[in-house]
Amino acid sequence: MTPRVGSGYGNSNANKAAHVFAAGFGLLAAPVISREKAAAAATGESNNMNAVPLPEIDQFKLGSYKFTVVRDGINISEKPYETYGTNQDPETVKALLTANFLPPDKILSGYSPALIDTGSDVILVDTGFGASGRARGAGRLAEGLKAAGYSADDVTLVALTHLHGDHIGGLMENGAAAFKNARYVIGQAEYDFWSNKSREGTPAEGGHKAVLANVTPLVEKATFIKDGDGVAAGMTAMLAAGHSPGHMVFHVESEGKRLVLTGDTANHYILSLLRPNWEVRFDMDKAQAAASRRKVFDMIATDKIAFLGYHMPFPAVGFAEPQDGGYRFVPKTYQFDI
Ligand SMILES: [Zn+2]
DSSP: SSSSSTTSSHHHHHHHHHOOOOOTOOOGGHHHEEEEHHHHHHTTTTTTTTOOOSSSSSEEEEOOOOOOOOOEEEEEEEEETTHHHHHHHHHHHHHHHTTTTOOSSSSEEOOOOOEEOOOOOEEEEOOOOOOOEEEEETTOOHHHHTTTOOOOOGGOOOEEEEOHHHTTTSSSEETTETTTOOEEEEEEHHHHHOOGGGGGSSSHHHHHHHHHTGGGGGGGGEEOOOOOOOTTEEEEEEEEESTTOOOOOEEEEETEEEEEEEETTSTTTTTTTTTTSBBBBBBHHHHHHHHHHHHHHHHHHHTEEEEEEETTSOEEEEEEEETTTTEEEESSSSTOOO
């Protein structure tokens, strides 16, 4: 999605009430949780409906790989039908939301970068907003990693699904690489599109400038990949273009367990999964994006494998089951814990 954050979430209450929820093996974070939770409770801020706690982390194991998902931020916006199902009657979009126990006129989107600790690599997939989101309560990745027991210096590889601002904003911090020990894996087609000077004077100019500021300074440490290329041990890239020209998804496998990081292939767990053909305002090539959604989620549903969708409800991990011409989202519960 495009880098819009924060309507209602840049308020200081949300920041003050921030606490960390750690699950699984994130025991290092335990003292932080209790102290900050206690502080929030003491000020009564936990009763503030706007004070959604951030950052939040979730940890689980896929085979021998440890995943840490961080909620970098959230965004609440109005009129979902102006973003999803733009080729549908707004009443049809509202009815589908209502039928799924969701409000018809407001929508919440999360931003969920993920860290994969393979034992030999510490791989970060997408980086959140970084400094560009902080005034609005996002850009919380570094705090989340710290709560999980990692620092930015631990990251050995940053893999990017695509180069929109909500995925690359965290690459640089104060004019320097935020992950100074990392190499980068970037889709060749994606970088070629956004870095091209011919984007100037087009609707893609803002994205072009963001890439020049956040990605171009790092290209000496980058490997540019195409469909089917390996990213790291047990991790392969697949082209799933449409949302952006070179959008990639990453297939991860450890000890026979599989998960696909789907990036922005589908951005809403009802409106994009149940209705994969509905057009989405943020998809640059709408027909290609719909075709990529069907291809990726057909594979996920057929093979019954897990996926992590960057904008799905936190912790953004689940499964997809064929239903009604689309896919029913089945959020993960304890599948990875026992
Ligand atoms: Zn996005």
